[in-house]
Amino acid sequence: MAGEQLQRLEQESGFVTHNGIQAVYCGEDRAVVQAQVGPNALNCHGTAHGGFLFSLADNCAGLLALADGCSYVTLDASFHFLRAAKSGDMVTATATPVRRGRTVLVERVELTGPDGREMAEGTFTMYRVSSEPPARLR
Numbered sequence: 497m498a499g500e501q502l503q504r505l506e507q508e509s510g511f512v513t514h515n516g517i518q519a520v521y522c523g524e525d526r527a528v529v530q531a532q533v534g535p536n537a538l539n540c541h542g543t544a545h546g547g548f549l550f551s552l553a554d555n556c557a558g559l560l561a562l563a564d565g566c567s568y569v570t571l572d573a574s575f576h577f578l579r580a581a582k583s584g585d586m587v588t589a590t591a592t593p594v595r596r597g598r599t600v601l602v603e604r605v606e607l608t609g610p611d612g613r614e615m616a617e618g619t620f621t622m623y624r625v626s627s628e629p630p631a632r633l634r
Contacts (some may be wrong), residue, residue, distance in 0.1 A: 515548065517555050520588070524596075527560035530588045533581050544581035549616050553605040556589035557620035561601050567626040568601065575618035579609065586610050591620070599624045 515537070520528040529552065531537075537548040554570055561568035581587050587607055594602040600623055607616040 511551075512555060515551060517552060519559060522559050522563055524560075524563045525592070527556050527563065527591045528588060529556045529559060530586055533583055533585045533587060535583065538583055541580075542583065544583075544585070544587070546577060549577065549581065549587065549607060550575055550618075552587060552589045553591075553607060553616065553618055554620065556591040557603050557605050557622060560591040560593065560603055561622040561624075562629065564596070565629055566624050567628060567630045568622040568624050570620060571600070571623040572621040573618055575616065577616050579613065579615040581609055581615055587615065594619070 515531060516534065517529055517531045520530055522528075531548075531552050533544045533548070537544055539545040550573075553575060554573065557570065557573075558568065587609060589605055589607050591603045591605045594604055596602075600621060603620045603622065605618050605620055606614055609615050
């Protein structure tokens, strides 16, 4: 996915903008996004809310799926929290394909903190709903 397409994707998604998620790279081999843990992403313990981290991973999985030019939705996900992220941490999500079939794409997504240590990981199954890109990206 070209740089201008990544910028357009960020501009077209209010959710991505609201959560400060930035696309770093997207190709058929991997996708990378990142976001900083801000005050609105914290839970009652003062660490990143699990929903914030899951959303970062899900958006990364969706970005990788889009790399083939088709439209996908998340069909299933299994996610494991391994370490806490603190306020101010820049969290990076990297998605890699496990298997890309005709209608289903299985991916592994890893979240790392600013020190490069893994803080969460998951498996996402994406379902192809159209052989065209999402309407907002055409």
